[in-house]
Every structure is written in structure tokens, then in C-alpha cells.
Amino acid sequence: MSKKVIVALDYSLQEAEAFLQSFPPAFIKVGYQLFYEAGPAWVAKKIEEGYHVFLDLKLHDIPNTVYQGVKTVSKLGVDLLTIHASGGSQMIGRAREAVEQTAAANHRTKILAVTQLTSTDQAMLTDELQIGTNVSDSAIHLAQLAQRSGADGVICSGQEVRAIKQATSSEFLAVTPGIRPKEAGADDQKRVVTPVQAIERGADYLVIGRPITKAKDPKRAYETILQSIEEATT
Numbered sequence: 001m002s003k004k005v006i007v008a009l010d011y012s013l014q015e016a017e018a019f020l021q022s023f024p025p026a027f028i029k030v031g032y033q034l035f036y037e038a039g040p041a042w043v044a045k046k047i048e049e050g051y052h053v054f055l056d057l058k059l060h061d062i063p064n065t066v067y068q069g070v071k072t073v074s075k076l077g078v079d080l081l082t083i084h085a086s087g088g089s090q091m092i093g094r095a096r097e098a099v100e101q102t103a104a105a106n107h108r109t110k111i112l113a114v115t116q117l118t119s120t121d122q123a124m125l126t127d128e129l130q131i132g133t134n135v136s137d138s139a140i141h142l143a144q145l146a147q148r149s150g151a152d153g154v155i156c157s158g159q160e161v162r163a164i165k166q167a168t169s170s171e172f173l174a175v176t177p178g179i180r181p182k183e184a185g186a187d188d189q190k191r192v193v194t195p196v197q198a199i200e201r202g203a204d205y206l207v208i209g210r211p212i213t214k215a216k217d218p219k220r221a222y223e224t225i226l227q228s229i230e231e232a233t234t
């Protein structure tokens, strides 16, 4: 069960190392802040040490540029890598091609397509981005596009995970950030659910950052979340 919760290490390198010394979760997410400072060699070292790594680069560019970038980073052996579904079918297809080409005998990086960010709400979609659909419908549409185009799964809010599983398939991965235990504030997240709600709605993995990393006792916060999931599922 502990592999279901991916801890987002939105930290400097020094902070990330200190955090991992104090308690090492099985699955870590490395995003912009840490990757830009620590670099690919650090990621490779963590994989060698036994961590499962979700490399969150949210690639979004022309298909050939994404293809070349994915080919380079997927050689590291990360488990999960993000691109934006809104890059379109060709870009998603090329990302899949790249991970197939760099796959080892027993390992292939899985491509996850970001649907609608969990920090996007209806007002932002309508007024700022001028996208004339409901935010959930848009996430479902992008998930179907991602599946058709070769992604292994999506990043979505726990609010849409059930509908996305129904519109795609149970094997199509649904990874949900925007997770907030009841007592925690939402920060910049808009479409949030609790850990138990995300699991009950069918999420395969939960991505959790600040409710753990900014907690007074991160290990305790992590274990409390795992325990709440265990209790809800047994």
C-alpha cells in the first residue's frame, strides 16, 4: 500500500536529502525545483538506491522536441513521466514511441498525460483560458485523447477519477494530486479531495506534497494518511 502514496519532493536538493534521511518513502516525485538543481545523475542515483521515481517534467512542445526529450530522460529508468495531454495526439504518440525505444528488458517508463491541472477551476478555464467546456468534461475528453494516443495514464483530480476510469478503462492509470486531508488547507489547489475519497473513486496513486512535507512531523502525517487508506479499503 505504501507505494500508492507518492511524496512530492518540492524541495531544494539540500532539503530533499534531509527529508529522505529522516524518512524514506517508497515512491518520490521529482519536479521542476529539485530536478533543475539536482539533475539527472541525482535521479539515477536515487533509482539505484531503490526509490521508485515519478519525474514530473510536464513536457509540452512540438512532437519531435518532446520525443527527443523523453528519449533522453527515460533512459534514467524513472517509473512515471509527465507530459501535457493538451500537446495533442501526435505529441503524446511520439512520447510513447520514445519510451518504447528506451525500454529495458524488464522496465519501461510510463507516460502520464496531465489533463486539467488541479489548480484550475471553472472560472479560470472559462474566463482566462476561454475554453468553453465544463472543467470535468474537459479533463475526461483529454483523458480519452491521451488513451487513444498511447499514454499509459493521466494526472487528474480525484473529482474526475471515477468518470475518467469509466470513459477509458480500469487499467488506464489515474494518478491524483490535489489531495488534502480534511484538516489541511487547500493552498493553491482548487479541485481537491481527501486521500480516502481519491482511493474510493479509483485512483491508482495519490501525489501528496505539502500535507506531508510541510507538516510538523512529516513521517507521522504520511503514516496517518496511509492508515486512513488502509482502514477505508480493508
Ligand SMILES: O=C(O)c1cc(=O)[nH]c(=O)n1[C@@H]1O[C@H](COP(=O)(O)O)[C@@H](O)[C@H]1O
Pocket (backbone or CB within 6 Å): 008, 010, 031, 056, 058, 082, 114, 116, 117, 118, 119, 155, 156, 177, 178, 179, 187, 189, 207, 208, 209, 210, 211
Ligand atoms: O503533475 C502533477 O504531479 C500535478 C498535476 C496537477 O494537476 N496538480 C498538481 O498539484 N501536480 C503536482 O502535485 C504536487 C501537489 O503538491 P501539494 O499541493 O503540495 O500536495 C505538486 O508537486 C504539483 O506539481
